[in-house]
Ligand SMILES: Nc1ncnc2c1ncn2[C@@H]1O[C@H](COP(=O)(O)OP(=O)(O)OP(=O)(O)O)[C@@H](O)[C@H]1O
């Protein structure tokens with residue numbers, strides 16, 4: 001659909017001229033010759049922009065802007081008039097016109113002004129099963145994703161912390177024929193070896209002290225689906241042997257059991273460590289490495305795909321607003337400029353946290369610089385008064401803010417304990433009960 005423009009002018013030759021110029025630019029043009037005709041048009045149709053004369057036979061063109069604003073229409077108005085005086089131009093802008101042109105106008109200037117204010121149709125976020133982004137540095141991955149998802153081959157995902165490795169793994173699972181079966185993540189770095197072994201392979205009843213019941217193990221939980229071996233670079237060497245065996249034979253042996261159980265799982269592994277370096281240092285087994293590295297996907301850091309920052313930022317803001325039941329906030333362009341220039345050591349996760357925090361801190365409907373952490377603003381004059389706690393000029397919703405802080409601390413505690421809620425609750429001196437209640441409330445874990 002080409003953008004629609006309404007041209008309002010009482011002189012037919014002028015309307016004709018505007019129509020010719022604008023249609024040649026690919027716009028759809030409608031005309032009105034009087035104020036009342038224009039009102040009727042604006043009432044009936046949606047326009048992306050209005051070009052209007054100020055002096056009309058039945059009134060002042062600026063009235064159109066007033067009416068539109070009263071009806072909460074954001075349509076940009078470009079005012080054209082003969083002998084514009086600075087005072088007239090200022091009045092027009094004050095009434096809400098986005099620009100003005102004086103007759104006679106330069107055709108190129110008209111085209112430029114119109115083009116500038118016709119917001120390009122809000123680009124639809126491009127996502128592969130929840131994984132957002134379309135920066136050129138992602139193309140090598142994006143191109144392969146559909147095929148990777150269809151295949152059953154083992155995938156190794158590498159990338160810095162917070163780049164979206166787990167999200168990508170989930171997306172691959174969701175796009176795969178295994179989508180209806182479970183996606184089971186396991187953090188290989190979170191548990192000491194004996195626990196990890198029984199966590200992965202399960203154990204028989206009485207296998208060790210405390211094993212009062214038989215336990216299924218995550219391999220079996222993931223049967224038919226995908227097992228996500230996160231932080232695979234942290235696996236102790238002896239566990240690497242056991243894992244390799246399971247992967248080769250597609251069978252597992254629960255701890256303390258002499259039965260072997262066949263399992264059908266697809267493996268996706270991820271790490272932010274340099275596996276090749278671990279290989280050389282003897283910290284990672286070569287045979288396991290080759291077993292995992294069948295398909296290798298490297299997720300580039302956010303600083304190498306800055307093109308995606310605006311879309312990701314808007315996505316996180318709108319999600320946070322939904323969660324807090326607030327109308328979606330816009331992002332001021334100064335904020336966007338800062339976001340696009342920051343090096344993002346914590347990658348997408350850091351962007352996510354900053355946007356969620358900004359939503360809680362920003363009292364108005366547009367996220368402004370004062371809602372960003374000072375670390376992002378640098379030492380320049382832009383930095384507002386510093387300190388971790390700073391009341392924004394317009395005040396803030398302290399309840400929403402405290403919730404956001406609690407949610408953030410809980411999220412970090414869960415990350416630190418590899419998702420073990422009891423441990424995370426202890427870190428925050430919260431009762432397990434209160435912790436679980438808030439986990440559900442803030443949707444911190446799936447289900
Ligand atoms: N491309 C993306 N589109 C939308 N959200 C993203 C994207 N990449 C990352 N995220 C979000 O950023 C956060 C971090 O992503 P994720 O946990 O997948 O990163 P990771 O690479 O596994 O990090 P770590 O190495 O620290 O485990 C998540 O909340 C995720 O939803």
Ligand SMILES: [Mg+2]
Nearest residue numbers: 165166230270
């Ligand atoms: Mg991860």
